Each structure stands twice: as C-alpha cells, then as structure tokens.
Amino acid sequence: MSQHHADSTAALAPAPLPAQAGPATPAPGADWWREAVIYQVYPRSFADANGDGMGDLAGVRARLPHLRDLGVDAVWLSPFYASPQADAGYDVADYRAVDPMFGDLHDADGLLREAHALGLRVIVDLVPNHSSDQHEWFKRALAEGPGSPLRERYHFRAGRGENGELPPNDWESVFGGPAWTRTADGEWYLHLFAPEQPDFNWEHPAVHDEFRSVLRFWLDMGVDGFRIDVAHGLVKAPGLPDVGGAEQVKLLGNGATPYFDQDGVHEIYRSWRRVLDEYDGARVFVAEAWTPTVERTAHYVRPDELHQAFNFQYLSTDWSAPALREVIDRTLAAMRPVGAPATWVLSNHDVTRHTTRFGNPPGLGTQLRTPGDRALGLRRARAATLLMLGLPGSAYLYQGEELGLPDVVDLPDEVRQDPSYFRAAGQDGFRDGCRVPLPWTREGSSYGFGSGGSWLPQPAEWGGLSVEAQTGAAGSTLEFYRAALALRRAQPALGAGTEVTWLDAPEGVLALRREAADGRPVVVTAHTGSAPVTVPSPGEALLSSGDTLPVADEAGNVVLAPDTTVWWLG
Template sequence: MTTPQPNSTAPAPEAPQVSEAPPAPQAPDWWRDAVIYQVYPRSFADGNGDGMGDLPGIRSRLPYLRDLGVDAVWLSPFYASPQADAGYDVADYRAVDPMFGTLADAEGLITEAHRLGLRLIVDLVPNHCSDQHAWFRRALAEGPGSTARDRFHFRKGRGENGEQPPNDWESLFGGPAWTRVPDGEWYLHLFAPEQPDFNWDHPAVHDEFRSILRFWLDRGVDGFRVDVAHGLVKAPGLPDMGHTGEQLKLLGNQSLPFFDQDGVHAIYRTWRTVLDEYSGDRIAVAEAWTPTAERTARYLRPDELHQAFNFHYLGTGWDATALREAIDASLDAMRPVGAPTTWVLSNHDVVRHRTRLGGDLARARAATLLMLALPGSAYLYQGEELGLPEVTDLPDEVRQDPSFFRDTGQDGLRDGCRVPLPWAGEEQPYGFGSGGSWLPQPADWAPLTVQAQTGDPASTLELYRTALHLRRTHPGLGAGDAVEWLDAPDGILSFRRPGGLVCTVNTTDAPVRLPAPGRPLLSSSSQLPVLDGDFILSPDTTIWWEE
C-alpha cells in the first residue's frame, strides 16, 4: 500500500563556503507541524574515512533527507570537545571539533541545507560545559574565593575536614554529583565529572550564552535544541534531596531540587528576545523532563520557547488506553499556551522504539503511523526510517557511554541506539564510510540498508517516505490541536482529524473486524482484507483513511 518516492543518496555537489548563511525560505510558523530529523553526527555518515561520522559526511547525505520528506534537521553536538560524553561536554561553543570538520564545514552545511529547502537546528548545551573549557580551567587555577569559581558551583565539603560532598545529590550517570579538587573544594556535576555545571545565578553565564546564540544565528541556523533545558537553575542553597538510594534517571519524572525550577523561565524569556531579533522564524526546542505535561507547557508560553519534546508520550507503552490518555493530556496541556504538541518515539538517549515496544517491526511501523497522524510536530531519530533495532550485544570494550562505566547510571544503554547507519552493501560498514565504523554494526544489517530498501514498496523506508509525503500534502494531517475520538472496541484507537482523515490502530494481538470509514490511504501492514464494507484490522497495524 505504499508508493515509492524519489530518492538520492549521492553526495551533494560542492557549494561555496561562506562566512554567513542565508536563512531558510520563509514559512511562518513552520515549526507548528514540522517533521524534524535528528542526526547524531558521529553515526550518520563518514566523509573522510576515519570511521567517525562528520559534517562533510552529513552534507553529502542531505539529498537523502530532502527526499525522505522531512522539513528540518537537528544536529547533536559537533563543537570542540574532549568527547567525555560524546560532545555534550563542550570546551568551545564557537568552534567545531576537528573530528567533525571545521567551522567552514558547518557554514557550508547550513548553506547546502537551505539550498535544498531544509532548515537546520543545532544542539545547545547550557547546563554544563567540559572541564577543559577555558572558564573552568581558570576557576581551577585561581583557587578558592576567586570570581572565576562563581561561574560554577564550587562548595566546601561536609565533615570535620570537608571530606564529604556538600549535599547528597547524585549524578545522573551514577555516583555522587560532586568531585573534590586538590585544594579541597568540591564542584557540582549532574552528569560526568568532566561536565561541571554552570552557575546560572551569575550574570556572566547569561551574557555568554546570549552571545553564543547570536554567533550561530548569524551563521544562519534556524534554531536550537536546548539540552537539559530543565536543569539550569538549582534550588536556593542546594538543599539535600533526601536520596533514597534509587538510581536517578534523566528519563524519569521525579521532583528534584536541581530540575524544573521556576527560575529557568526568566532565562528563556531573554533567549526568546534574541531569537525574535532574527528573520526566518528561528526557534528553540526544550529537552525538558518534567513531572507533568502541564509543567512542560510552562516552557512554551508565548514569550518563552517554541517546542518541548513530549517525553510523556515517548514513555507510553503499546496500550490503547494509555496512548489515548497520553495524547489527550498532551494536547490539553499545550492549548492554553498556544504551543504545538510534539511527538517522538526514539532519540539518542533511549532504546530504539522498535526494541522498546517489544522488538516487532510491525508494531514499530504501526507506532510511527499513529505518531505521524497526530496534530503538531514530529521528531524522527536517524535510522528509525530503516526499522533499525537497538544493538544490545555490543562488547564492553567498544562502549563509550560514560554512564556504562559508572555503576548503573542511565543503565549504560545509550551506545546501542548510536551505532552508525547502514547505507549500502552487504558487509560492514555498509557504506557508512571507507574506514569502518566507531561502533560495530550487526552482521545481519544488509537487508536494512538504504540501498536495499529503496524502491521496495514493502520496506520501512518507503513507508516513511510515503507517510511523510502524505503528511505534507493531505489537509487532514499536520498542524492543529484536536482529535475526535471515534467509538472502537477495547485495544483499538480510532480518531478523526479535521480535513477528512481517520486513523485506526490495533494495539492487540488479534485481528478485529471494523466498518471501513472511507478510502484507505496508507497502512503499516500490507494486509487489508475487506468483507462486505467491513475490513479486518490486523494486530499491530495502523491505517490512514480518507473519508
């Protein structure tokens, strides 16, 4: 039931690299229904044959993303970094790490993306930096009492000789959130010790990040994904959290003294002012893990950020009742602030949704069509369009996730979703590059390559291409804030969108006979038996209908 779409995986022609990139073509409020594709740079495409993905490699594959049908590309960090946490430990926010290329490569990538009609969003990491950042190195060198230390959270320890951490906070990667330096003081790091947290009570931190925003906006980026957007402000006095011994999770919804403090909103109001200075509808997207959808909506008030990842939906299992509740709660929370709801199934921090939902490809395909039928904006993570599963059998010696090496922090599972993409061929590295791949790819991925799936109407890649084409052209898909739920048996979701589209989903393990609501547009399964005006909805299947 899918129709192959045009595709190209050939390198893009070289374009002149300039110091400033023009904004993408004007389209007011483009972000309200955009499909945004996350590129994890080290795992997308290798342009120089060193086994590591890079900016030239990404640029060479932009035509593939254009033909896939996405509206924008989000790049995970490519800044200068010691790579203690895969680039989320930034040493210089205005420089490109040599492993990924040069600043000229970044400018050329922005220009080429815009030439192809794609917008480009870059990661911004404001909660913490690298311990090799010039500010932190100066703070260590100048010692206790220096003004340089005020830009971070340095404290004296507890105990008779200050030998205990200042409070009981735990790192999200496992172990204490404090590290002691040789002069006896401790510094806060919610993540790895190589990632000291900024002190956002200091005016210099505010000034620096507004400058960083302008640096990349001047080069034409269309927005920012804000890493740990809920973590910048800590509770006054850094009070104990009353730790119970349970491992903290970034992906959880605990109420914590270092997450989702009300003071973060004043920061984002100043950022919105900066974004609004630029033409082209530039945006900011919050990675904000909050206890409720209503708390998430606070980041999206009209004078703050534009979008926030819908982690409440991402964490919902394959259950019709739970999915309906999550959808309703998400839409209800966003209406009062006038923000679009976002939908996401996978990213670089969680187990790929094919595996997380049970390992069955049919279920993963059905979950995708459900997500893309919902009103608002959708995020795709590289490789999900190929139906890639989580790689669960990586040898310990190749793993690089810092949480893997620190007790049970974040379960140490993030490497499994970061294995480089398979592009073509029968053997590793499957066209990723000429020099192998920094994480080994499974030996059975040849049928999952872009080359193998292109033109096969039954493939997951062609399902995504067709779905994204329909989403862009059908009046019943895309922007909006409402769904009309239709009567359906237990385990079945059925809803109507304004514009004449109906979506039906079978989350059960048995086929169900239902009346056909119209003409079938697209099915996640190739089977659609019709009997006397009814149809058989197979298990783990989603169908789009046109009334």
C-alpha cells in the same frame, strides 16, 4: 589507496556550492515548526566523509539528499562543538568552534547552505547546563584556586564533615555516583552528569552574557533554531538543599527535586526569546525538558519562552490503546492554554530504539539489554510511527528509524563508550546500542558509512537494512516512511491543528478523526491488540503500516490486523 577507499570517499565528497550573499533559506513560513517533521542527526554515526571511522559534518552534508527525499522539514544536529568527547560532545570546551573530528566552521557553513538549498532547515544542539572541564573558564577556575572569580561561574563549595571530606549535599549524578567531585585544593564542584561536565552557575551574570553571545554567533551563521539540552536543569534551588530521599529522580520522574525543573529557568528563556525574535526567518527553540508531567512541560512553551518541548511522556508510553489515548489527551490539553503545538517522539540518542522497546514486554523502561521479538517490535514500531505522524503538531524522527533499525543490545563491553555505563557498573548505561553508525549500502566494511570502518561495530545483517537495500523495495520500512511523509504533506488534515475527535472503537483500538478546513477528514485507526477485529470501514484506505491495505467486504466492513495502524480518507 584501494579502489574501495577511493570510491567510498568520492561518494561522500560534497559538491561545492556557488558563492552567496548570505545564508539561503527554505520556503518561508512563520509557523513552519508547528507541524514540522524534524529528523535528528547524531553526527558521529550518520556518515563519515574522511574515512577515520567517525561521522563528520562533511558526511552529513553529502547525505542531505536522503533527508530531502525522505520528506522531512528540518534537521536537528546533535553537538559537533569542540569537546574532549567525555560524553559524546555534550561536554563542550568551545561553543563557537567545531571539533576537528567533525570538521571546522567552513564545514558547518557549507552544511547550512546545502541544507537550505535543499529546502531543509537546521536546528543545532545547545548545551547550557554544563561545560567541559576543559572549557577555558573551568581550567582557569581550577588553576586560580579557592576565591577565584571564575569559580563563581560554576558551583564550587566546601565539603561537609570534620575536614570537608564529604560532598556538600546528597545529590546524585544522572550517570551514577555523587554529583560532586573534590579538587586537589579541597573544594568540591557540582556535576549533575559526568565529572568532566561541571554545571554552570546561572546566578552569575557572566553566564547569561556568554550564552546570549553564543546564540547570536550561530544565528548570524544562519541556523534556524536550537535544541536546548537539559533545559530543565539550569537553575538549582537556593542553598543547594539535600534531596533527603533514598531514591532520587533522574531525568523523567514523578517527584520534584532541587536541581531539576526550577521556576527560575523560565526567566532565562524569556531573555533568550528576546534575542531570537530579533532575527528574521522564524527561528525556533526546542526544549529537552524532562518534567514530572506534561502540564509542567507546558510552562516551557508559553508565548514568550520556547516554541516546542519534547514529549517524553509520549516516548515512554507502552504500546497500549488506553495508555496512548490518555497521554495524547493530556498532551493536547496541556499545550492548548499556552498556544504551543504538541510534539511527538518515539526514539532518540538516549533511549533504546522503539523497534526494540516494542518487541519486549511492557514496563521495562527505555534502556533495554534484550533484543525481544524482532518481528513483533518492527510491526509495532511501524504502527506507532503512523499513529504519531497522524497526530496534530510536530513529529521528531531519530536517524535510522526509517530503516527499522533495532537497538544493538549485544555490544562487547570493550567497545562501549557511554560514560554512564562505566559509572553505574552497567546500570542505565546502554545508550551505545542506539548510536551504532547507519548502513547506507548492502556491502562494504561499514555498509557505506565510510571507508575506514565504524567507531561502533555494526551487526552483520545490517547490509540488508541499508538505504540501498530498501530503496525501491516494496513494503520496506524506508519506502513506508517515504510514503507516510509524502501523504502527511499532501493531506491538510494530518499534522495541522490542535484537536482530535475520538471515534467509537473496539477494545485495543484507537480511532481518531482529523479535520481540515481545506480538505477531506482523515481517520487514523491503530490496533494495539493481538487478534484481528472487524469494524465498519472508516473510508478509503490511504496507507497501512502493515503489508496490505484493508479491503471492505460487501457489508462495508474491514478487518483491522493486530499491531497495525491505517490512515483512511473520510
């Protein structure tokens, strides 16, 4: 073994934890999730402990101190279940097992205990819309043929046409092409995503029973909650009717479809909530619910259903003061009647990182193929982050955004692994760029990710963006995030509550005040314009997303720099 390999492996080896009577828990707080900052870990790209080029649970566990030091409240883990990996683990073959590429159940238990010992809560992904085609139910359904009771747990149908040669309806897969695949015996099965991901039939009681059991399995192990993948997709309209239009809504759109956001999903989540409420420790559900409006999203977080839902309308909003104000107002108004906190998110494993989105012209969507203006994108991304962290509710961060990582838009075709890239001939299939493994050190074959390279190639300049390079570096994006999260925790007016008070501001500037019963108000100014503007000082400058804090002149005025957000103590 080389010295480099030995050192890297030792650095990622987690220390053993003392035996405990049961899962440790972070500090109590019944409503901790209402203003939590939650960090998404994409396990295959976070840290690799065994040197095989693929991230794993032991690697995540070893790097948890980074997240504690960053100042987040909880970690959300993307899927690590047993899976053929046709869609990066979102095709689950066994919901109660860890895929060997990530470790085993002992690694999952150790990660949970380590996180709790560090004061971090852990949310795990749950994938209930579909299984893998290698799930035991589906394999038996195929083997037993038409009429098998197991086929009733999925959507098997006879085809249309003279000999059943046409799909049962006109539904399209989110990954491109028909949403149906024909089996050797002539029947067709539904898959809203890849053919390796057959959709469950949630009209069947066995599916309900199975997922209640899966919930209990992981709750008994000590997880603090679940992020529900495709939460809007479980129930399909009766009879599976045609969409009928030339353009079908994919994940986020303005129209209704017979396969997304059906009202029947809500009874499922009421049932799940009853299970969750049996457990101590303020466990939570978070919905990935792509709906046409934030008002529809609010249906998922009624008091007897889920706790939070991702705000994809906010994620897809351009860097524009009027557009941002509108989506903030609509979000807060939609959540108010159901008593749920707003959530805010700028990046995740399915979209181009916001450092790259904001460096490109507006209106290009959330999956881009061009790097744009890197400096402009980072400046706007930092400003957008500070605005987001100043809003009431819970904020989600995606791994690597604290380093200011850009999307890797020039990956060679031969290394891409996103299934939608291949099914759609390169259209809307550019998720690999936001999934490139993280850089931890300035040097090394994978910049500290692991001793065996990385499953997607990292750009040569990423050593300079690594955790090691940015730690302690004045003005670095990492130190900016650490400062922002520390201030957010220290200032009661930030994050808490459900209201904002808008203040008069020049064109292109958002100015809002946050109040707290037990502290001074905080004012947030976000300048989305392209030229400096002069305004009366809102108070004492606490933190700026830019290089320097604004200083008031003799008349009490300050200059707001373009593409910059500032927090002020009122």
